[in-house]
Amino acid sequence: MYRIFITADVAKEAKEILEKEFIVDIQPNMEEDELCKVIADYDAIITRSQTRVTKKVIDAAVNLKVIGRAGVGIDGIDIPEATKKGITVVNTPESNTIAACEHTIALMLSMTRHIPQAHQSIMEGRWDRKSFTGIQLLNKTVGIIGVGRVGSNVAKRLQAFNMKTIGYDPYIPLERGQQLGVELTDLDTLLRESDYITLHTPLTDETRGMIDKEAIAKMKDGVRIVNASRGAVVDIEALAEALKNGKVAGAGIDVWPHEPLKPEENPFLGLTNVALTPHLGASTKEAQAGVATDVAIGVAQALHGEPVATAVNAxxxxxxxxxxxxxxxxxxxxxxxxxxxxxxxxxxxxxxxxxxxxxxxxxxxxxxxxxxxxxxxxxxxxxxxxxxxxxxxxxxxxxxxxxxxxxxxxxxxxxxxxxxxxxxxxxxxxxxxxxxxxxxxxxHFRVDFEPKGCIIIAPHEDKPGMIGQVAGVLGAAGININGMQVGASNDKGINVMAVAVDKDIPTAVLPSLMNIEGIKDVKVIHCEH
Missing domain, CATH: 3.30.1330.90 (D-3-phosphoglycerate dehydrogenase; domain 3)
Incomplete structure (x- = not known):
């Protein structure tokens, strides 16, 4: 009989499901060395963020077949090492969607109607109605950055408040936005037209710090901002300054660049126009039960050798x-x-x-x-x-x-x-x-290059000197050329240059390439992200 080790404070539903056919032991929040001493006896492990499944742990886990993560994030699991050892990694990406959505609405209403501040006023024995006059959501425009699972559910609920919903998400088609009742726009338009802005985007190089001083300057005076996605998407120092000078009327923040948040890292201390929570987006009984159920089912399926819909690496x-x-x-x-x-x-x-x-x-x-x-x-x-x-x-x-x-x-x-x-x-x-x-x-270009590393694709006029000019710009920027090939096209007089380089192209170099007479376009493609 397979043995499963739960190293996290997971809802009881996980244990109840798994105990029907497996041996289940529980000891939350074990340190790496402690885990290494016992993991060899187990076929599966279920963790949360407190316990890291490192290469050292995986090396000690001679019988391990499945790693279950009761949540979305898998930062604490050495995925490449698990894959190398043939260990299936399972997480639960959908279980907390509604919880995160509802917490977003709660933050929006709380900071709009000054609920935390009014509550504190009452608790201090005061009756101060005039200080807490809010506004209505009716007929306001909300800009949703990231119209995925959570963002689309937020849109649906805010439409019930008769809010106009616009969205920025370059990775969904316009038809999907129409189905959701969300008018898809570019980011600048969303920043300019929104009375409320709510973020539901993953943290990537593109989104890190996207709400910074420059982005806030493009917003309406008196805009209100909610972030229940990823802490580093917002420059909280810039946001705090905008809250102080009145550019931003209110903010609801649930996630932080570094967690747990230390007092000295909190720029909102003393502000009265914010609603702050300690990453509670997934903290509902239903979401935690859903996470527990989903991870248990996924681990059981993997142990049975069945396909797992939430498998990360199989x-x-x-x-x-x-x-x-x-x-x-x-x-x-x-x-x-x-x-x-x-x-x-x-x-x-x-x-x-x-x-x-x-x-x-x-x-x-x-x-x-x-x-x-x-x-x-x-x-x-x-x-x-x-x-x-x-x-x-x-x-x-x-x-x-x-x-x-x-x-x-x-x-x-x-x-x-x-x-x-x-x-x-x-x-x-x-x-x-x-x-x-x-x-x-x-x-429509014939080319011949290996899909490796970084490649510059440059359609250009078929005339002497083009290769030399491109090589000159790259050389001046300290970029080494690993290979170069020119292909013909169906358009008479137009060829394409494929240039393999040893590192990514700085954004500042692209205008210099585009300014070469005869260059029609420049695209940088990454054959391995």
């Missing part, structure tokens, strides 16, 4: 199929990486065409690899071979597979076509001798 494929498609997985994922850099708009359709030997086998896992490569760079949530299709469906991306016996130029090819609101892009890749991956066409 996807079942038959051995016969794997023998054919395994060499193509990396190519497919990197084609997805290239696709998201080329897209430049909201993706509505993804078409993957297979030719040659791939037309004769099951290619769904390869399409999933394409989606994983396409979605993972822009989402904070883990995107894997199990959930990539579901995430694409949530974002209303139409995913199609086409199989043909012959490709245009090569025997075995994979062609990825991405439809966006700003146009269509097509990438074709192939394997040579079933091991050497190459991108052989990009949009």
């Amino acid at each position: 996807s079942p494929i038959t051995k016969a199929t794997l023998n054919v498609i395994q060499p193509y997985f990396d190519l497919c994922e990197r084609m997805g990486n290239i696709g998201i850099d080329l897209a430049g708009g909201r993706i509505s359709g993804v078409n993957v065409e297979y030719t040659g030997e791939l037309a004769e086998t099951e290619t769904a896992p390869l399409t999933t690899a394409v989606l994983k490569g396409l979605l993972a760079p822009v989402l904070q949530q883990t995107v894997n071979f199990v959930n990539a299709r579901g995430i694409a469906e949530e974002r209303h991306m139409e995913v199609r597979e086409v199989k043909a016996r012959k490709g245009h130029y090569f025997t075995n090819t994979i062609s990825l076509t991405i439809d966006t609101d700003k146009g269509t892009h097509r990438i074709t890749g192939s394997l040579f001798d079933r091991k050497e991956a190459k991108i052989v066409s990009l949009d």
Whole structure:
């Protein structure tokens, strides 16, 4: 009988489900050395953020088959090491959606009607109605940054208050916004037009500090801000200053750049126009029960060898199929990486065409690899071979597979076509001798480069000196060129330059490249994010 070790204060539902068929032991919040001494006896472990499952722990866990995370974040789990050891990692990404949504509404109402301050006034024996005059939500405009699971639920509830809902989310199609009753806009428009702004975005390089001094300056005077997503999305020092000078009328904050929040790190101390909570977004009985139930079911499924919808690092494929498609997985994922850099708009359709030997086998896992490569760079949530299709469906991306016996130029090819609101892009890749991956066409250009590292794609006029000028700009910026190749297109007089470089391109270099006479466009694509 399998043994499961719970190292977290998880709701009783987890133990009740698992004890029906497994041996379950519980000892919350163990330190690494303590855990290493006992973990060898267990087939599965369930943790929360307090317990880290490090390489040292995994090395000691000679029988471990499953790591269950009772929550979304998997920062404390060494995923690569677990994957190397064949250990399935399961988390619970959806269980707290409604709890986070409702807490957002609670913060919005609390700081709008000054509820924390009014409560404190009453507790101090005062009756001071005039100091706590609020405003109504009716007919106000709320800007939702991140219209995913939580953001879309917030929109639905605020529409019941007769608020106008606008949103910024570059990774969902306009049709999805229309279905939700959310008018999708660019970020500057949202900042300029919103009476309220609520954030529901993952923490990425793009979103870190997105609400800073410059962003606040673009907002309406008297705007109100709620953040129940990720602490580092907001520059809290800049927000505190705006609350003091009146640019921002109120704020509701649940998440912090560093947790637990220390008094000396809290710039809101003494302010009377804020509602602050210690990361309570998921802290409801229902959410905690949901997390416990979901992680227990996922761990049980994994121990039974069944597919797990919330597995972070596993996807079942038959051995016969794997023998054919395994060499193509990396190519497919990197084609997805290239696709998201080329897209430049909201993706509505993804078409993957297979030719040659791939037309004769099951290619769904390869399409999933394409989606994983396409979605993972822009989402904070883990995107894997199990959930990539579901995430694409949530974002209303139409995913199609086409199989043909012959490709245009090569025997075995994979062609990825991405439809966006700003146009269509097509990438074709192939394997040579079933091991050497190459991108052989990009949009209407013939190319020949390995999908590795950072590549500059520059359509240009077919005339002397173009290569030298590009090399000169890159050299002056201290960027080493690993390889360069020029391909022709169907447009007479226009070629494309593919330049492989040894590091990412600083934003400041791009204008210099664009200013070269004859350069039509410059795109930087990352073949591995």
